[in-house]
Amino acid sequence: MPVLTWLTRENDLKLAQNAPYRLLEELPELSAGEASTENTLIQGDNLDALKALLPYYAGEVKCIYIDPPYNTRSAFEHYDDNLEHSQWLAMIYPRLESLRELLAEEGSIWVSIDDNEGHYLKVIMDEVFGRRNFVANVLWQKRTSPEARLALGAAHDHILVYGKNAEKTELNKLTVTEEQASNYKNTDNDPRGPWASSDFTAQGWRPNQMYKIITPGGAEYEPPGGRCWGNIEPEFKRLKEEGRIWFGKNGKSRPRVKTFLSEIQGISAWTWWTNKEVGHNQESKKEINQLFGTADAFDTPKPERLLRRIIELATNPGDLVLDSFLGSGTTAAVAHKMGRRYIGIEMGEHAVTHCAPRLTKIIEGEQGGISQTVNWQGGGGYRFYRLGEAIFDEYGRINRAITFRTLAAHVWFCDTRTPWSPSPQPSPTGGEGAIRTPMLGVHNGTAYYLLFNGILGDKRPDGGNVLTGKLLEILPSHNGPKVIYGETSRLSSERLRRENITFRQIPYDIKAR
Numbered sequence: 001m002p003v004l005t006w007l008t009r010e011n012d013l014k015l016a017q018n019a020p021y022r023l024l025e026e027l028p029e030l031s032a033g034e035a036s037t038e039n040t041l042i043q044g045d046n047l048d049a050l051k052a053l054l055p056y057y058a059g060e061v062k063c064i065y066i067d068p069p070y071n072t073r074s075a076f077e078h079y080d081d082n083l084e085h086s087q088w089l090a091m092i093y094p095r096l097e098s099l100r101e102l103l104a105e106e107g108s109i110w111v112s113i114d115d116n117e118g119h120y121l122k123v124i125m126d127e128v129f130g131r132r133n134f135v136a137n138v139l140w141q142k143r144t145s146p147e148a149r150l151a152l153g154a155a156h157d158h159i160l161v162y163g164k165n166a167e168k169t170e171l172n173k174l175t176v177t178e179e180q181a182s183n184y185k186n187t188d189n190d191p192r193g194p195w196a197s198s199d200f201t202a203q204g205w206r207p208n209q210m211y212k213i214i215t216p217g218g219a220e221y222e223p224p225g226g227r228c229w230g231n232i233e234p235e236f237k238r239l240k241e242e243g244r245i246w247f248g249k250n251g252k253s254r255p256r257v258k259t260f261l262s263e264i265q266g267i268s269a270w271t272w273w274t275n276k277e278v279g280h281n282q283e284s285k286k287e288i289n290q291l292f293g294t295a296d297a298f299d300t301p302k303p304e305r306l307l308r309r310i311i312e313l314a315t316n317p318g319d320l321v322l323d324s325f326l327g328s329g330t331t332a333a334v335a336h337k338m339g340r341r342y343i344g345i346e347m348g349e350h351a352v353t354h355c356a357p358r359l360t361k362i363i364e365g366e367q368g369g370i371s372q373t374v375n376w377q378g379g380g381g382y383r384f385y386r387l388g389e390a391i392f393d394e395y396g397r398i399n400r401a402i403t404f405r406t407l408a409a410h411v412w413f414c415d416t417r418t419p420w421s422p423s424p425q426p427s428p429t430g431g432e433g434a435i436r437t438p439m440l441g442v443h444n445g446t447a448y449y450l451l452f453n454g455i456l457g458d459k460r461p462d463g464g465n466v467l468t469g470k471l472l473e474i475l476p477s478h479n480g481p482k483v484i485y486g487e488t489s490r491l492s493s494e495r496l497r498r499e500n501i502t503f504r505q506i507p508y509d510i511k512a513r
Contacts, residue, residue: 016094023388033381044387055413063314173266197256217251279303304369329355447478451486
């Protein structure tokens with residue numbers, strides 16, 4: 001498959017792998033609402049933040065939406081959108097790699113872009129996600145009228161859509177709007193209620209769909225030139241008997257198929273999204289001005305209706321949404337109002353000045369954007385985090401600030417490539433609600449253990465951090481292969497083989513990248 005090349009490509013392809021695992025430190029004073037919420041707002045470099053999320057959310061995110069810098073050679077107050085082309089490629093590639101690891105098998109990623117980098121982005125996403133996993137290129141009509149300064153101005157942005165696995169990608173139909181429902185009438189007083197009709201022909205020529213139809217009024221019809229009937233004759237007769245064929249008020253019109261409003265499960269979307277459907281730049285600017293005032297507004301926000309369309313298509317209530325270029329916070333705001341869980345990442349200070357205040361207003365019941373459409377009344381919460389220390393220092397040693405839970409999530413992910421979900425358990429050495437077992441879990445028949453930070457209540461060499469015969473006897477049992485991390489092992493290689501144990505020494509056998 002053809003790939004893009006640029007000056008620093010070989011180094012840039014290693015950036016995601018070489019990014020350090022960092023701690024996420026909560027700032028309770030910047031968090032708001034329900035303390036038990038999973039909604040997360042992170043301030044910090046999004047490449048490092050994505051790496052920090054992998055041990056917990058790999059393969060868990062149902063919908064990713066990002067609105068990266070467009071590289072338009074313009075200056076914006078809140079971020080730099082004037083990157084050289086090679087720098088832009090170096091920025092986007094490793095972030096897409098990390099996002100792919102976070103995406104669920106049935107999930108989808110949606111990336112807004114314009115023509116400055118859009119076609120290069122398509123080639124890179126083909127490489128990262130695979131051409132076979134390309135879903136669509138949505139065109140969003142972002143303007144309401146031509147730009148007078150230009151002879152040929154851009155009316156649209158692209159939204160490139162990919163799946164983690166196109167064969168499993170799940171997309172919904174759109175909810176029928178009141179305006180769409182108004183197109184359904186009941187001109188024949190059908191007891192099944194309002195209906196709309198559609199053409200009963202199909203493109204092409206199929207021998208078993210080339211038959212004559214005689215209407216109740218006596219008119220005769222053959223399929224139009226270059227087309228055939230929409231189904232075989234027995235199926236047409238069944239539809240006719242069920243009163244699902246419409247021949248017009250006089251019974252002489254060419255047949256059409258009736259679809260009843262009561263049976264509609266949703267409307268199929270297509271790739272042309274008008275500003276009437278999902279909003280436009282002026283609408284999004286107005287939304288931001290109402291939230292922050294004209295003096296402190298954001299330059300290039302997206303309208304809430306646009307994000308509602310994406311989230312409605314890509315998720316169901318309770319699913320996880322991620323935006324690693326959060327900007328003014330629109331994705332998180334819309335996800336919150338729509339009852340989705342979300343993670344938002346923003347590097348700049350406006351994570352504090354814009355994103356957090358916006359989400360707090362939503363918790364309080366803010367009524368802008370899509371609030372009234374989705375009947376938003378307030379509630380929920382979010383937790384605010386900043387990127388903290390790296391798990392490993394420059395010499396490869398474990399940071400002293402690392403807790404058992406943090407290191408456990410790290411080693412579990414490195415070995416299994418799945419997120420770790422610990423279950424607090426009681427034990428003789430700890431109370432209810434604390435993690436007091438070194439056994440992290442079982443994956444594909446192998447049990448994983450971590451002897452670290454006195455998990456068994458004793459940090460002495462013959463205690464909880466060193467694998468000894470005595471300690472082995474009290475470890476949770478597993479009838480199968482075992483991987484045990486610890487400071488050192490006092491068991492012979494023969495004993496380890498006999499017990500089906502692979503021992504890994506901390507910190508040397510822990511993957512730092």
